[in-house]
Amino acid sequence: MSKKTDEIAVFEGEDTLILDCGVKLEKFQIAYKTYGKLNRSKSNVVLICHALTGDQYVSETNPVTRKPGWWHHVVGPNKPIDTKKFFVICPNVLGGCMGTTGPKEIDYRTSKPYGLSFPVLTISDTVRAQEKLLNYLGIKDILCVTGGSMGGMQVLEWASKYPDRVFAAIPIAASASHSSQNIAFNEVARQAIMADPEWRSGNYIEENTRPTKGLAVARMTAHITYLSDKGLHNKFGRMLQDKEKIDFGFDADFQVESYLRHQGYTFVDRFDANSYLYLTRAMDYFDLAKDYDGNLSKAFSNSKTRFFVISFSSDWLYPTSESRKIVKALNIAGANVSFTEIKSDKGHDTFLLHEPEYINVLHGYLNSIAIENKIDNDN
């Protein structure tokens, strides 16, 4: 194991990873970002797990999009995850496309991009890779692990597999397994990518093409599921895009069409199509109860971790009912669990937004953890 730069950890030798599919990942690296300062007792670690299309740039300008980090209003000085108190770590997930080993990176054995020869991953693989990162950073205990959507799945996995290392876990807008509808939407996205002839059976990097149209369609479909019917209505309704009347054509007449096209075609500049396949597959495969004889509460047996489960009222992708299943399992396990459903009409995407009630409960909960663990600026 050697340290390449401040923000990329390389694992090899004894630090290889046996993946759930059976493949031994012999060399891999994790790109990550940290914010704040690790205190002397190493007791102020907040691990942030990003969602499907997120990355490690939580709180600073993203080097690819040049936009503020995806959780910049949550992470920073005096913000809910206060970097004056906490040492924040956010790794790019395994299979991602922002520096961590994934299908777009070079396979050291062939000197070519992995493409579809990359092994199919699970959320559990991702979390075990993160565990190696924490060991590498000399960190044993996690004060709080949090994240939304696919990030929330990692939170649940962390809490169930490493209960002794996690003081608090905040899964946001997540579920303990994908529903049939979740899988269906992901499958459509994958089919859209694979239908694009420029995908070249996954070898597009080597063949110097890009399946941009397929990936854009995948993103557009997914984007609808991130918003609520009411949210779309409030934002766009049936308003036309820079015109008085419909055009009787197939250009974007309605604002919502223009918006979706924009979402699709900006996405392809920052995301790798094969990563999209691998990460959606990992989400579909996630089924925490299955690892415990189909009994989700067993995933949390004797857990001392404090849980705070958050859902959003208009989220129909990971609806509140999925969060309630988690809460119920935690209650059966006798775990310490709080739960809140935030009222919002902005759908699943709310976990990324500055929704005051949501920001407030996060802030309060993180504060209480800091006080209980005597975390302050002087630590």
Next chain:
Amino acid sequence: MSKKTDEIAVFEGEDTLILDCGVKLEKFQIAYKTYGKLNRSKSNVVLICHALTGDQYVSETNPVTRKPGWWHHVVGPNKPIDTKKFFVICPNVLGGCMGTTGPKEIDYRTSKPYGLSFPVLTISDTVRAQEKLLNYLGIKDILCVTGGSMGGMQVLEWASKYPDRVFAAIPIAASASHSSQNIAFNEVARQAIMADPEWRSGNYIEENTRPTKGLAVARMTAHITYLSDKGLHNKFGRMLQDKEKIDFGFDADFQVESYLRHQGYTFVDRFDANSYLYLTRAMDYFDLAKDYDGNLSKAFSNSKTRFFVISFSSDWLYPTSESRKIVKALNIAGANVSFTEIKSDKGHDTFLLHEPEYINVLHGYLNSIAIENKIDNDN
């Protein structure tokens, strides 16, 4: 105007159609099917308007799919729309691909398929074309006009534009205008088709290709919206397709994936990609209130038509709230309206299914109309 065969009506000369886009459709034909017998007083006509991917083969084996007609359990002897009592007419919609003039038909001016040179249509255009068909058949009065989804839009259009000719109207699982989310899903479907290089800017017939992959993705996306989350869960859950364990690959591991792929790839054998563009566009453009200063109730001013509005509890594509808007407008207009929400977990697709409560209310309502109008076998 000349009659080509029993089931295709050709319109030309004075019977041209001025479309809402301004184009004069100088020659067009409508393919249609009839069931039952027109009575002497021509008072037993039931007009059935089909949905986006439906056709005129309501009650008999479909010549393309070799499957029973899409409403075979509703239309037939002793069935809710009893062909021993009623004379049923079902035309293929304008822009469709089962014999009525649409983008896949030959433009008589160029002797080539229309493709994207076909004018963009509205639901109003479709209904005015159907009105010409009824005139051609010598029929003035419609005892009942009914249909689900896009068919329901035509029902509303018929009732608002020709109130004196419609005794009863039954819009099923419909809305008076597409929501932002409806438009968004249709836009994704169109983008999927147009992203397929085999679409060839709409000229695929001439160039002897077919955008099958794009059309399949479009259909898969739409299909998810036709089913409910709970319905998918009950039918498929997370069950695997002919295997004990996940495959760690991108083939169809889950039954729902296999099902969706099947839906996508069988659809392309029976439907024209350009028709899909034109019909989804017509649905997106439909906005009945807009024709009446934004006041939906004015669409039904002084209407003597009896309305029966039907919605399904788990339909999230055309939710009950949309039907309630129609009912409210009808109430404001002082119209005769009944409304029922059928409990079902099968989503929007319920309008095509043998859901007993739904079949029963249809049967009862049609019976009452027949009795009120003294329609019986002897007529």
